[in-house]
Amino acid sequence: MNAMDIGVSYDTDGQLLSGSYIDYCISLIDSLTSFEEGNAVKRCAHNNFGSKSCGEVGAPLVVTNIIVDGLSPLGVSGMLMPAISSIVLEAI
Amino acid sequence: MYNFIYHKAESLADASMKLKGADDGSVLAGGMTLLPTLKLRLAQPSDLIDLGPIGDLRGVTVSSGAIIIGAMTTHASVAKSADVRSAIPALANLAEGIGDAQVRNRGTIGGSVANNDPAADYPAACLALGATIQTNRREIAADNFFNGLFDTSLEEGELIKAVSFPVPSKASYEKFPNPASRFALVGVFVSQTANAVRVAVTGAGQEGVFRVAEMEIALSSDFSPDAVAGVKVASDSLNSDIHAGADYRAHLITVLAKRAVAACK
Numbered sequence: 001m002n003a004m005d006i007g008v009s010y011d012t013d014g015q016l017l018s019g020s021y022i023d024y025c026i027s028l029i030d031s032l033t034s035f036e037e038g039n040a041v042k043r044c045a046h047n048n049f050g051s052k053s054c055g056e057v058g059a060p061l062v063v064t065n066i067i068v069d070g071l072s073p074l075g076v077s078g079m080l081m082p083a084i085s086s087i088v089l090e091a092i
Numbered sequence: 093m094y095n096f097i098y099h100k101a102e103s104l105a106d107a108s109m110k111l112k113g114a115d116d117g118s119v120l121a122g123g124m125t126l127l128p129t130l131k132l133r134l135a136q137p138s139d140l141i142d143l144g145p146i147g148d149l150r151g152v153t154v155s156s157g158a159i160i161i162g163a164m165t166t167h168a169s170v171a172k173s174a175d176v177r178s179a180i181p182a183l184a185n186l187a188e189g190i191g192d193a194q195v196r197n198r199g200t201i202g203g204s205v206a207n208n209d210p211a212a213d214y215p216a217a218c219l220a221l222g223a224t225i226q227t228n229r230r231e232i233a234a235d236n237f238f239n240g241l242f243d244t245s246l247e248e249g250e251l252i253k254a255v256s257f258p259v260p261s262k263a264s265y266e267k268f269p270n271p272a273s274r275f276a277l278v279g280v281f282v283s284q285t286a287n288a289v290r291v292a293v294t295g296a297g298q299e300g301v302f303r304v305a306e307m308e309i310a311l312s313s314d315f316s317p318d319a320v321a322g323v324k325v326a327s328d329s330l331n332s333d334i335h336a337g338a339d340y341r342a343h344l345i346t347v348l349a350k351r352a353v354a355a356c357k
Contacts, residue, residue, distance in 0.1 A: 085340075
């Protein structure tokens with residue numbers, strides 16, 4: 001959701017603008033295409049558990065990197081989340 | 093939700109009378125906007141007059157050169173109607189793309205048109221197809237019906253009976269949905285008849301649905317996607333919100349108009 005659909009946003013008075021599901025998008029069954037998944041495990045060398053910061057959700061970053069990767073032939077090297085259509089167009 | 097008195101209307105005349113008798117009454121069609129508004133306590137009508145029991149407000153009829161859709165016909169019924177599908181496929185497609193399955197099975201064409209939400213789909217169809225809004229008092233051309241944000245020419249106690257759509261030679265509706273609500277971020281409806289081309293845009297205008305004269309003129313002499321490719325709508329009067337800025341909406345109008353012309357059938 002945060003990667004592709006909409007971010008949490010506030011106006012200048014601090015009013016939440018994405019306060020209901022009319023504005024804050026929940027990903028639906030048709031939001032993503034089908035894909036194969038896999039894990040690439042690299043243990044952290046700096047602690048005994050081999051863990052990188054616990055509880056961090058990596059998926060939005062992965063999705064954003066996929067988009068940037070796909071757009072790299074057009075010269076896109078980075079992008080802020082969420083990758084909504086207007087932001088993608090601007091990046092290109 | 094605040095308290096209100098609930099009434100079942102037996103006919104449009106009955107609904108109009110009950111509305112007149114209420115302190116601050118609201119008419120309930122499908123309720124897909126009104127009910128969430130009540131739940132959020134954004135409105136406090138004294139009375140709710142439900143048009144649901146009025147059976148003759150539902151259904152599609154075909155008359156000479158027009159499709160007439162009863163005010164209480166749901167979006168799902170319009171999408172499924174073989175008559176609409178064969179006469180104006182663009183209209184059936186539009187109905188099929190409104191909200192989600194739940195909304196389509198409750199929401200009605202009359203409710204959508206009367207509410208004139210600036211991002212609703214039906215106002216674009218009404219304006220681009222040159223529809224006539226039939227009420228319990230008169231007939232109003234779509235060109236004279238939509239008066240800006242959530243405002244229409246309906247007078248107090250005036251209720252929509254049906255919407256009559258002249259069958260065009262070709263038409264198409266292209267919508268870029270808001271990913272969250274599925275309302276139109278921008279929607280462009282293009283129609284061609286024997287003597288006119290009409291282009292209507294919803295979702296983008298600060299004052300709701302509007303026609304794009306420059307595109308209509310360009311398409312009248314050359315009905316092709318290229319004819320509108322160079323026409324840009326000025327962004328000053330367009331909406332800007334967390335989903336898209338005015339410039340992006342202006343960009344989408346041209347892109348969707350091209351697609352609509354290409355898909356016209």
